[in-house]
Amino acid sequence: MSKLDRAFAHTQCLSHFSSLKLIRLDHGLSDHCPLIVGKEQVNWGWKPFKCLDCWLMAPSFQNTLKVFWQEIVHDIPGDFQVIRRISALRLKLSQWNKNEFGNQDWALQNIQSSIRLLEDQAESGKISDS
Secondary structure, eight states: OOTTSOOOOOHHHHHHTTTOEEEEOOOTTSSSOOEEEESSOOOOOOOOOOOOHHHHHSTTHHHHHHHHHHHHHHHSOSTTOHHHHHHHHHHHHHHHHHHHHOOHHHHHHHHHHHHHHHHHHHHHHHHHHO
16 A cells, blocks of 8 residues: 555544544555545445456357357247346356356455555565664
């Protein structure tokens, strides 16, 4: 965490809102961490479907997509069932993604926690050298 990654608050504000917490988010590709000042981390609810670029590069993707769509059309008949079909396709593609590429969220979290550990070690080394 950089010296720029800080938040400031007046003591009266802190005494009035004693349950406030400073939440540091992962910095991703930036060298600074986004910060949230709030009561707790918020669950924003349902997350939209995402098509990943790596799917489009997978040799089996187009054929798999066609097979999944044909299965769904037979399972959910009717011309106006598009929302239900897309929802079912989302579930099938999510499972295919886990089978084809593994759990990318878990791998990303592992990499980010390793980076945080290295940053913490580097930061504590800087403090001890002073």
